[in-house]
Amino acid sequence: MAPNIDRNKAPETWITAAPFDTITLVKGVRPQTGTIPVRFHVYWAGSDQDGAVVGYYWAVTETTTAANLPGPRARDYHFTSKSDSTFIFNVGENNQDRQHAFYIYSVDNQGKGDPTPARFIFNANEQYPPLAVFDQARATGTVFSFDAGGVLRSSTRTFDIRDSLTLLPYARDTVPSGSRLTFRYHGEPTLVGSVVKGYRFKLDESELQPTAPESLWHKNIVEYGVPPEAADPARNGRDIVRVAPGDKVFTLRAVDQANGSKIGDFTRRFQVNFSPDTWFAGPDSTVADGLPSPWARRPSCGSCTDFVRYAVLRDVLHNGPAGLPGTLLSADSVVILPAARKPMKTFLELWGETGSPDTVYLRREFDTVHLNAYLIFHNGGFDTDSKYDVKVADHLHDIMPEAPSGPVLEKAGPNGSPIGFRNRVTTLLTGTGLLSFTAQSRLYPVFDPNDSQHFPRIGAYQPAPEAGQGYALERAEDSDGARDNRIEDARNQVRDHPHDPLTKALVMVFNVDFPPEFLTSSELFVPKADGSTVFIGQDWVLDIQSVDIDPYVSGDPHGGSLKNSNIRPRFRITGLDRAGQPFTFSVPPAAALDQQRFLNQQTNVQFRVPDELGAGPVTITVELCDCAFCESNGGEGRCITRDFQATYAPSGSARAARVSRPGSH
Incomplete structure (x- = not known):
């Protein structure tokens, strides 16, 4: 048999328009990888000495590190009869640069390919990442407010979320607790010829969703806190979960054909849960002035010409549900919810001349109280949105039969009231002029003997064993843990802003110790x-x-x-x-x-x-x-x-x- 001699010469291939092919650089010189946009028009050509070039096979490999740039596998090659094409090279969502290698070899009319493919190595850079544009960001929830007649009303309202700044110490937009959150958006490619192929997002999730690298979210809406009947099956129940209160950032990322995205995702920042308001709800002096039993009056001090209202504690305790009329030392303490308590800038003093507290005094702001007395502060408050999930044990009276009964100690849905208060007193001491601070109290009321935070009281009971000027600061707290933090330091607030309405509302000033x-x-x-x-x-x-x-x-x-x-x-x-x-x-x-x-x-x-x-x-x-x-x-x-x-x-x-x-x- 005659020998089978292949006399067909292989074709040659070269790239005609691209960064320098690193194979052609001078031997011994370290190649400098060029950078091109992710969308790039590549031209190539081929020739065959004894036939004709009928097509080309091309392949692209990529990596994030130059040392590990792989070569192409057979399945990576794609056939084309063209001599040019526009490519969109991939980059990373979190990295706008990625190193690539482009390989191409020609094939002649007898099917023989160029054994030395042309190649160029380059960095693809996403210079024009896609934009995520919010069309709507809002929350819909139930809120409470007082109408012109002072009646508490509820309504469903929608709140726009506009804040995109995440570096400020606080969010500028607040939405109700338990709201339905809706985010609508679209993507806009900035690279000509590219499209936005999907999105990723997160709110309370630990990482962007979907988490799989090959998966993207293809809808133009994401919601949280929806009712079960409106749930999106694609969310697998995650959209019906109530969003926890706190400072929130909704993050949205648009991804284009190159897998590119803008470094620094698009955001909407907001606060879930309105903080409650606080006011003093001390004894009603107009009631005490009428001297209903057991109220009485006497000179405020030995040489004083004014009179103080007082009651003997024993008589208060023996007065049944009426207790001390006009005060929350009565059945009213568990009947009148905080939102319905009348604002009164007064408080009570409990003191005894014989060593034990036996007399209750009505005090107004700037009054002087006995050194070492107990001071009793009662408060009212308003909460726009949270449930009235008061800290009371289930079946309370089975484990605490002596506990009182009333709406204040009964869990309920949102009703405009905070669930309790915290108290702190600062004293500007006589003599040294230094400040003394009590620790902030625990939340009250908490009626649960099995809880370490058990604190079964309606008001704040604060001893006053230091002479000076006292500043009582009360803070309402709702069931979501938000507090009235409008004032942090009572003494500084009074010193720096004595006439501010906020000072008048939240800080009670009094003097401790009658001088000799x-x-x-x-x-x-x-x-x-x-x-x-x-x-x-x-x-x-x-x-x-x-x-x-x-x-x-x-x-x-x-x-x-x-x-x-x-x-x-x-x-x-x-x-x-x-x-x-x-x-x-x-x-x-x-x-x-x-x-x-x-x-x-x-x-x-x-x-x-x-x-x-x-x-x-x-x-x-x-x-x-x-x-x-x-x-x-x-x-x-x-x-x-x-x-x-x-x-x-x-x-x-x-x-x-x-x-x-x-x-x-």
Whole structure:
């Protein structure tokens, strides 16, 4: 047989319009990979010495790293009879560059192919990624509001979501809790000849949906919180799930034919759940002024001319459901929901003169309360959207038979009320001027003995063991955990914005500790208030009769006084020296260490005046404090001062000779 000799020469192939073919570069020189757009027009050509080129096979391989760029497999090749074509090369959704290799070889009329395909290696860059355009972003939900007549109404409203900024500390759009969220959109390719082939999205999901790289969402709507009958089967039930409250960002990504997307996805940011509002709902003073039993009245202090409303606690407890009329120390506490409570900038004080709290006082803002008293703050509040899922155990009365009953302690749907409150008091301490803060209270009411947060009360009960100016800040909380955080620091708010309506609404200012009082009406009091006292000689004897109506020392039980008292007098005498020049001295001296020299000494207060003091009128300024170390122990007590006029007659002076009787006055 004659030998089978293949005399057909293979065709040649080359690329005529593309970045440099790296095979043709100078040997030994590291090739620099060129970059082209993802949509690129490639031209090629072929020749055959002994026949004709009838077509071409081309293939594209790709990778994200140059070191691992693979070669083509047989199944990667595609036949074409053309000598040019426009290609759209793939990139990554999260990476706008990807390295590719384009291979092409020609085939002659006898079916023989070029054994050395032409090739060029390049980076494809997505310079014109597609845009995702929101056509609609909105929430539809039920909200509550008061009408012009003060009646609470519910309505279904739609809220637009427009905020696309994610770097601000808070979202600018808020939607109701439990809303139906609807996002409609479309994609716009910016690369000529390309199309948007699908989308990815996420809200509370941990990653963009669909998660499979080869899958995309092809619909132009995504919803959350829809009713079951409106659910989209393609979402597998995920669209009927109620969106949790909080700061939310809906993320949308459009993907084009090159698998490209804009780095930095398109977003809509919003807050789910309106925060509740808070107000003080203290005792109704118009009711107390009518003095219904057990209300009574008496002077607010020993020397005061105004009257305070009060009630004996024992009588309140024995008054049945009526309790203390006009207050939430009654059955009203579990009957009147927070949204229906009347705003009143008042509060209650619970204190007893005999050590245990036995008397309830009505107090208004800026009133003074007894040191170590309990203060009771009741609040009202309004919540636009959340359920009234109050923290009450199921079958409460089976495990807590003594618990009261009423709408306040019954779970319900949205009704315009927050489920409870938290309280915090800041005190600007006397003496040091430092601030003292209580811890923010737990949420109340919580009626569940099996819960560690069990806190069965309707109001805030706050002891006041530190003298100073107090600032009570109350915060409503809804069942979704949102709080009224419009004010963070009560003291700073009052200092910086004293006339702001928000300050007036949310912060209660009061004073703690009645200062001691001078009992100048006592016959024993020296110096006399009428200025008739004459001190003869340098050895003076004073009798500073006084009373402290709320004595307290650290460690006494809260709510009353055990009569443990610290009364500290100090003196400053102003007159003329022997040369007739102004002269002042203090007892004890200001720099002395024994500022407590006369602590708890009211009678027989003795000291010697200096030789420099001349005869004549003197002013005795008496500082009287109900604290021992007032200047160093902030909040220990308060001081008052009063000037008394007297006359000094040194022994042997003419004035002393005219005094009709011996002694110091």
